[in-house]
Amino acid sequence: MIRVIDLHKSFRSQKVLKGVNLEFVKGKITTIVGTSGCGKTVLLKHLNALLLPDKGAVLMDGVDITKLRQKELYEMRGRFGVLFQGAALLDSMTIFDNVAFPLREKTRMSESEIRKKVDERLDQVGLEGMGYKYPAELSGGMRKRAGLARALVTDPEIVLFDEPTTGLDPILAASIHQLIARTQKTFGFTGVVVSHTIPQVFDISDYVAILANGVIEEAKPANEFLVSKNPVVQQFIRGETEGPIHVL
Amino acid sequence: MLFLLRQIGAFTLRQLSEMGRMFLFLLSAFILAFRPPGKFRLIVYHLKTIGVDSLSVVLLSGFFTGMVMGFQGYYSLRKFNAESWLGSAAALGLLRELGPVLSAFMVTGRTGSAMAAELGTMRATEQIDALYSMAINPIKYLVSPRIIASLIAMPLLTAIFDVVGIYGAYLIGVGLLGVSSGSYIAGMENAVVFQDVYSGFIKSVSFGLIITWVCCYKGFHAPPMATGVSQATTESVVLSFVLVLVWDYFLTSIML
Numbered sequence: 001m002i003r004v005i006d007l008h009k010s011f012r013s014q015k016v017l018k019g020v021n022l023e024f025v026k027g028k029i030t031t032i033v034g035t036s037g038c039g040k041t042v043l044l045k046h047l048n049a050l051l052l053p054d055k056g057a058v059l060m061d062g063v064d065i066t067k068l069r070q071k072e073l074y075e076m077r078g079r080f081g082v083l084f085q086g087a088a089l090l091d092s093m094t095i096f097d098n099v100a101f102p103l104r105e106k107t108r109m110s111e112s113e114i115r116k117k118v119d120e121r122l123d124q125v126g127l128e129g130m131g132y133k134y135p136a137e138l139s140g141g142m143r144k145r146a147g148l149a150r151a152l153v154t155d156p157e158i159v160l161f162d163e164p165t166t167g168l169d170p171i172l173a174a175s176i177h178q179l180i181a182r183t184q185k186t187f188g189f190t191g192v193v194v195s196h197t198i199p200q201v202f203d204i205s206d207y208v209a210i211l212a213n214g215v216i217e218e219a220k221p222a223n224e225f226l227v228s229k230n231p232v233v234q235q236f237i238r239g240e241t242e243g244p245i246h247v248l
Numbered sequence: 249m250l251f252l253l254r255q256i257g258a259f260t261l262r263q264l265s266e267m268g269r270m271f272l273f274l275l276s277a278f279i280l281a282f283r284p285p286g287k288f289r290l291i292v293y294h295l296k297t298i299g300v301d302s303l304s305v306v307l308l309s310g311f312f313t314g315m316v317m318g319f320q321g322y323y324s325l326r327k328f329n330a331e332s333w334l335g336s337a338a339a340l341g342l343l344r345e346l347g348p349v350l351s352a353f354m355v356t357g358r359t360g361s362a363m364a365a366e367l368g369t370m371r372a373t374e375q376i377d378a379l380y381s382m383a384i385n386p387i388k389y390l391v392s393p394r395i396i397a398s399l400i401a402m403p404l405l406t407a408i409f410d411v412v413g414i415y416g417a418y419l420i421g422v423g424l425l426g427v428s429s430g431s432y433i434a435g436m437e438n439a440v441v442f443q444d445v446y447s448g449f450i451k452s453v454s455f456g457l458i459i460t461w462v463c464c465y466k467g468f469h470a471p472p473m474a475t476g477v478s479q480a481t482t483e484s485v486v487l488s489f490v491l492v493l494v495w496d497y498f499l500t501s502i503m504l
Contacts, residue, residue, distance in 0.1 A: 080381060106384070
């Protein structure tokens, strides 16, 4: 469904992506792992063209989204839901209004239909009755769940998760993972998760890819990834400072 | 020598490309403002933040500016035995110059800096990226309504500043320094023509545009970190002040 082909991206003189090739299978969750600052979020932001590459292509159903005109680009983005690292809720709005926001802006649904759908999504992420609160009044985990409700409210085909459990305690992280797995089963979206919460994130992943040194070093089904003999994978899983991944 | 020339060239190119980006930003904000669906509710909301919320500071500064003009005008005019011209001097000074410029400064300090800080924080916390990812154009949602609201609010604030200022000068001149009330009002009526009111109106509209444009641009493109937000806020206020004064010079030289 989505194919990344020979993707290159630099910021000034720093080359972040040096020829990334990766395919995301429709209706499955693919997790991209890698060290902090290796370019996972940069890669993720190319998938819905929040960033444009210096070279390479991102094919969605065979169409290179990096070449789309602005109108087509916005239509394409409507097929995505995104859970940002800090949830990126609009802090001037309540949680209810945040989740309702894409429906109010991009659909012709009536207010009663919007209310029903938003309440349903808030229930699904365990935030029933919290809609009146502002983002600043919620804990980190609750904000992530609200962000997930907003990402799912438009029934997107693809959902991007940018480090959904960063900064959360292990129990809360596990509950977010379960929530992602459960919602994926319910809605059947294609999920792309960027994370370094290993090995827990493997439980919800169908496929795992490791980004290191600007390229995808290995991409495999999750059950095969853990037993991979690739030294890059082994170094990452064991958390060793010495090895093929250049940390410092 | 070659190094110096290269540095100057690079600096000039950077400034030119920044200016180009700023103009494109304004152009897209204008085009998107007139593209449906309209953002009427947001415009009303920003009319409140730019207009109503700036009202107290504009009232206060207008009143005190008028009172200072009353004192200074009286002091200067008395040297020529022309105290009776205090009304016309205060009215012309406020309508043509001080009203538009000082109310623009007040709005920059009160609202422009807040705009830059708010948009900068939205950039740093990925809220602007979130709008893009929801297929919502952030310039249409965040910038266009602010620009429209400022075009409406600025002349109204300036008018209020002028009225309060003229009253402040009246209080000092007539109430405190003994200028005749009739000569104050009559002098004002004789000296002020529609051109004076009109030029102040044109200035205030263009200042409103400059302030919102600069502050939104700086906030929207702030580096995504805490120092980036503070830097954007400072730059937006300083640049707005400078551009208001430069533009004021050009407009004055054209409309005088």
